[in-house]
Amino acid sequence: MNSEQPLRVVVWGENVHEQTMPRVAALYPRGMHGAIAEGIREHLPAARVETATLQEPEHGLSAARLAEIDVLTWWGHHAHDQVSDAVVERVHRRVLEGMGLIVLHSAHFAKIFRRLLGTSCSLTWREAGERERLWVCNPGHPIAQGIDRCFELPEEEMYGEPFGVPPPDEQVFISWFEGGEVFRSGCCWRRGNGKIFYFRPGHETYPTYHDANVRRVIANAVAWARPEGRWVDAVVNVKEPRERIAPKPSAQ
Amino acid sequence: MNSEQPLRVVVWGENVHEQTMPRVAALYPRGMHGAIAEGIREHLPAARVETATLQEPEHGLSAARLAEIDVLTWWGHHAHDQVSDAVVERVHRRVLEGMGLIVLHSAHFAKIFRRLLGTSCSLTWREAGERERLWVCNPGHPIAQGIDRCFELPEEEMYGEPFGVPPPDEQVFISWFEGGEVFRSGCCWRRGNGKIFYFRPGHETYPTYHDANVRRVIANAVAWARPEGRWVDAVVNVKEPRERIAPKPSAQ
């Protein structure tokens, strides 16, 4: 990434609930992806922030476009199965090369997240409009900058442990729920050359992506996940050794 | 460790509050260490479980005795500074060699724990007799065997995030507190050849070490932390190379 050049961000949205549930459409008239993109633009005015959705050809993620993305955010819930395996394969390769990936809420079950982590990514859940309080575990982490010791969302879906993921490289947030559960709600991993951040909040029936703290966290995560190098992975047959190999008896 | 031979466990107790606070003496007439040892014996009847306290010569941890310990549990609070640096050094070396170490509650600030982890081990706290609920993050982990999805302690001191430790190798429990906080309350690390488990509950003014779930977790942790090999660490000057080293111009 040339540091002169703006950070290129694509906010991917499943965009199904917005079409089928009036409550969601009312909360997010420009789509959940629209609200997420707006929040990133607020905090990273120099970035070039675009959106892409499931319904576009190749889900808006053609090979040519993907090659130009620095950080991709992903929200999905109802239609994980409709995401084509070819696109998942392509996104997977780009993350290993160095593209950042921000995985939001119910995208814990997105094909791309499960493929990168290799585990079940399962959890427990409840929809009861309860209060969530996200505690910062790592106040110096770039993703927590500008956030107080904790912040609250007055109503959210609950996700509870056990969360079926490999141990995070860094734990940024853990959530407390009014109904009695806890959840590792902000987790970092590195895979290949790419950085991955999972961020829990964001159920479609609440105005979570209009929340000031949530927007700041997502923008911080986008900046954190920017590529810092590029690894074009290759299986190389290195025929010429760098040192002399002694002839072996069995080779006779 | 010879598998024929019983597991040799020492429960170390600071044993100060038991002498100075009637409430603690009433809860733990044989000392907190006595109750902890009793719980381990219940679950690991084949183990040889002894105790040691701050007040004994060398705090009950002479070099000769330490050499025979497979797993050491540690509770301290008021008198971390009175633990001699020579004993800490000795325990440290034994953990790197393979001795298991179970660190309990306020021993997050024990010299030995800070030395092994290298970080501040700081946290937030409140004494308000509130309810704690410990959630299992990893139901298949040996330390969680026999424990339901979660268990509760009706009254405990609160410890809150941020917990100033390196990311745990494995997260076994996370706590929910009635007053609104969360905490990584069961954490595993490997250092050198030794296994370390930190377990949060156990404030001296509550009957926590009489609780059936707490006892089971500690006994599970003791079994998990048993040595699996022994590494006698040494700085070796390997004068003879295994391959021929070509003479270099500068050596002339």
Place this chain on the structure above:
Amino acid sequence: MNSEQPLRVVVWGENVHEQTMPRVAALYPRGMHGAIAEGIREHLPAARVETATLQEPEHGLSAARLAEIDVLTWWGHHAHDQVSDAVVERVHRRVLEGMGLIVLHSAHFAKIFRRLLGTSCSLTWREAGERERLWVCNPGHPIAQGIDRCFELPEEEMYGEPFGVPPPDEQVFISWFEGGEVFRSGCCWRRGNGKIFYFRPGHETYPTYHDANVRRVIANAVAWARPEGRWVDAVVNVKEPRERIAPKPSAQ
């Protein structure tokens, strides 16, 4: 796993080179899987060690049989693509539940290994019959028991860094190659409830699986990877909260 019951091990072999290359057939008249199984039996006489191959119905890994396996070892090279996705899915689920998996040599590119780790698993390579020396990084690790500071294989295929895997939880061996490369040749990961060990040596044209050190390492790894609990992963809708959730204005 009932500790009274023998450890149940299955050695899976692709079993293609043994049929098509006389040199391999001569080295391994009962198959590479046969030699690997023999080595495990030598060191773990109480274990029940069986084999399974690609050519059997369901590759010898029916759901019923898999449910009874404690540790599976995997060697493949030429025919990764012929392993059915349904079997891979099934093995994947069993590893997350707690079955140990030992991945050997060219199985770094097996579907099951890439799926569990989520990365490219790529590397560099050379076939030149060169000497490999495996150094122990962690002399107290159970997998290194009985192994000296290092051991040598007189002729092996070379695998070189970069090895496209997530950072291992524990590094047990690193290889030095006569031709000038290095490789992380013994790596441990935990995924879900299962333990995974990757062990580099084992090219089909060399007698590697007859080597005493290699056999000991594989047997040690099988014992290390035994299940220690069982996690039946489930997505649970926990409708009843454990704490009272206050009514929210928006719910009216």
Place this chain on the structure above:
Amino acid sequence: MNSEQPLRVVVWGENVHEQTMPRVAALYPRGMHGAIAEGIREHLPAARVETATLQEPEHGLSAARLAEIDVLTWWGHHAHDQVSDAVVERVHRRVLEGMGLIVLHSAHFAKIFRRLLGTSCSLTWREAGERERLWVCNPGHPIAQGIDRCFELPEEEMYGEPFGVPPPDEQVFISWFEGGEVFRSGCCWRRGNGKIFYFRPGHETYPTYHDANVRRVIANAVAWARPEGRWVDAVVNVKEPRERIAPKPSAQ
């Protein structure tokens, strides 16, 4: 760190061999620290790069100066014991707050490194002027930018495994030695809010810190280790809960 402000780097040198060994003085007329600082200035011209040595008051690391350092590099060998514990304590606290630390060669045994990692940091060694080849394990890592698949140093001291450290968060380099050993020669860890990089080469009797690749790696590491936030660690008694705590029977 204000991004407008130059990165503030201090190169710390033990500066003993330069005074006592003519061969070292000849190689490094302005000290090893002088050569290291020069290399960083070449690659990071906007940084403010200064030096400090053991012989200065407070070893050149007063509290006031440390508070203004973004990244500190550390070379020591002969005089680890002469570094005052008060200065080590102060550097330790600054790393946890977010200051980057680059630990060079024989500083694997520096008090500050052992304190941060909590392990023995032991290794094997040989002085035979042998060739070292450093392989890149992670070609997309910021510390490896501008480095080819590997690079060579014609003569170096050998360090061999086992290296007594906790598993690195990221492995950037592994070394191959002419005499037959391997070593994890470029390792990253995070502790508290600080980033730590250990880089193996740099024996005092060779011109290693004049090598172009070595200089680039050190400069890359300095840039990578820059602070990204600041955590003023504190133990806080949070007397007021955020949620109502029900009165308990025992409190009566």
